[in-house]
Amino acid sequence: MSKGLTSRNEDYSQWYNELVTKADLAEHSAVRGCMVIKPYGYSIWEGMQAFLDKRFKETGHSNAYFPLFIPKSFFSKEASHVEGFATECAVVTHYRLKNDGNGNIIVDEDAKLEEELIVRPTSETIIWNTYRGWIQSYRDLPILVNQWSNVVRWEMRTRLFLRTTEFLWQEGHTAHATKQEAIEETERMLDVYADFAENVMAVPVIRGKKTETERFAGALDTYCIEALMQDGKALQAGTSHFLGQNFAKAFDVKFTNKEGKLDHVWATSWGVSTRLVGALIMAHSDDSGLVLPPKLAPIQVVIVPIHRSDEEFEKISAVANELISKLKSRNISVKYDDRDTQRPGFKFAEYELKGVPVRLAMGGRDLENGTIEIARRDTREKQTISRENLDEYIEKLLEEIQLSIYNKALNFRNENxxxxxxxxxxxxxxxxxxxxxxxxxxxxxxxxxxxxxxxxxxxxxxxxxxxxxxxxxxxxxxxxxxxxxxxxxx
RNA sequence: CGGGAUGUAGCGUAGCCCGGUAUCGCGCCACAUUUGGGAUGUGGAGGCCGCAGGUUCGAAUCCUGCCAUCCCGACCA
Known part of the structure; x- marks a missing residue:
């Protein structure tokens, strides 16, 4: 663990890059523009997934999975869609390698694909080609499907989490009998995103519609949530598209409506990505490291024992273990850092860097006095309090921190x-x-x-x-x- | 993809102009003393100098190509 982080004032970009790597969230991989998401960073994403997945299911959606590869010809079917994505597609042209006789592995030119496959930059085309077979009647509608997947967009310039060549996301793709129903779905999912951003990520957002220029390729309307980062730049945190009948027409997806007439199906798509992790970092963190909202913190509470002897350590551990089981029964994730390889000061700095919302420290003094030192990450306030009803106190404190982080971000946003x-x-x-x-x-x-x-x-x-x-x-x-x-x- | 910069141990670096296989700090390992905000001492380990060619008796150093990262632009839902 290296000391010191470039301050936000000094160089915001560098602060962000250092923070992502030093807090052990992600690192650059051997592949250009692609990142390795490390366990700590991935667990934040898993937390986001858990909240969103639950909300998707509550709003009637089911998960499914479609192929990574999309036949090239599918792209040409929706004119503005291909135009929007053509310049950033990875293309698979061969399916075999061979030894060239000199010990080098080369592409086997004899194994050229009849039709090239595009690595999906988004899945509308393959999904709507599939939906054609699923829909004949209004009775087959709506289809409310979400997919958790990776996509590839060959961006010119990348940044960890904010814009990477490959990224993880979810994409919802729904099919409806009426325009009205599709628009309602588009707006419903935008609300799900906005609610998630504000109440889980503690990031205030503005809901709106994109102008024609900024609209998704193939959409009639793109709704979005926009967040403000600490450097005064905006970040699009999620989008929900009303696709009209564009993809149904392109892929010939028709159904017989209640009046017995044939009509094209109405569509929506909506997505958020690992970019949200970047938004989370940039919205709240400070010059000491990450500041994570309790609802997304992989570790909500850390306990650091401070002891002079093995005997003292045993006593502290006994008290700590009792507290840990109480916290766990309240669904609070807690880590007891009993490593004797690092000193307390080192651990304090480490958990600040990693954004753990609440830190407890207990030593011989506390043992005698029935107290504990409690420090909150967001305000960096530290105080010694009684251990009585501590679990209840911490539960309330976590809620307060969640709210306080949101209000701080909200004030900043409103002032700007x-x-x-x-x-x-x-x-x-x-x-x-x-x-x-x-x-x-x-x-x-x-x-x-x-x-x-x-x-x-x-x-x-x-x-x-x-x-x-x-x-x-x-x-x-x-x-x-x-x-x-x-x-x-x- | 254009302009600029950079790449030397896990991290940060010196050396490069002027060729002779590498400097320092942090970290790492061992032991001891320590432990309420990033410990101290002593000893030790760790390097295809981004990769591939070329020049040379000899290349971290000179030349060519490639790869990656950062900054600025263009691009981008």
Missing amino acids: IREANCYDEFKQILDEKGGFIFAHWDGTVETEKKIKEETKATIRCIPLDNKQEEGVCIVTGKPSTQRVLFARAY
Whole structure:
């Protein structure tokens, strides 16, 4: 364990990279752009999966699994979809290797595939090709399926968790008899994501719709949740797409409706990825390391014994073990760090780096006084308290920490939403403060593009509950009926 | 994919210009003393100098190619 972390003020990017590796979440692999997710990082993802999977099932969905490979021809069937993904696809062209006689293993050119296979960047095409066989009547609908999988997108520039060539995610793909039902599903799942982000990850988000430019390739509407990171940049944390009948038409998926007429099926898709781990890190952590919300912390409580003799250690352990069983019966995950290979100070620093929400330390003094030292990671407050009803106290404290982390992020987010009434003010806010900016926009692709080129800011979304107000576009001066949300983003 | 930088022990580095198989710190191992915020001492182990070629009697060092990482751009739901 190395000392010291670059501070956020010094270099936010470097702070993030160091934190991910030093807290043992992930590391770069031998393959360009691909990461190894280490056990501690993976357990955070598992925690996210558990919460989301439960919510998906509560909202009527079932898990299934579709192939990693997609025949190339499937991609050409939905025009805007292929356009959106064509430039970042990994392609399998051969299925065999051979020895070239000089001891080198080479691709066997005789084993060329008739049709190339695309490593899925997303699964709409293979899934809708499959759904054709599943749907004949309105009685077969809706289909509410989710898949947990890996996907590959050949990105030019990658960053651990935030953008990797291969990443883990879930993708929901649903089929419906009516437009209305599909739109309701799209919005329902956006709410699931928003609720998860705020109540589990403790990250406040803004729900909205993407503009035409930022929309998913093949969607009629893309809904999203947008979060704000500590450096003032926005991060798209989840998307839910209303796909209309685009994929049903492309893959000829029709059904007979109640009136006996043939119609194309309505679709949605929605997903979140391991990028959420990156969001979690960037939203809460500080210069001492990770700050994890209790609901996602792999270890919620750590107990560090401090002893001068074996006898003292035995006594401390007896008290600790009793506490551990009480905490476990309250479903609190607890680790007793009885390693005698590291000193207490080392352990304190290590658990701070790893973001364990509550740390307990018990030594000879506490043993005599019936006390224990309790330290919370988020505020770094430390106090010595009585051990009476400690399990109950800790349970409440964990809830308080969860809430407190959320409120801190919420305050930060709210303090960093500003309104700009002219282009100069807009640019000034971007350069001096960052954050979200509400500004009037004339609704054209040209203006959106111009702003992006000149300032690197994009329209993150048009918030769902957006206030309607008369105004003029900050760039063209044309009339506008509402402000939209801009930011520089990851 | 374009511009820039970097790659030497697990990590961080010196050496490179001016060729002679490698410096220091942290970490690691052993023992002792320690243990309420990243311990101290003594001894020890650890290196295909990113990879592959080339030049040379000899390459970490010079040349070519490749790979990876970081920064800036382009790209990106």
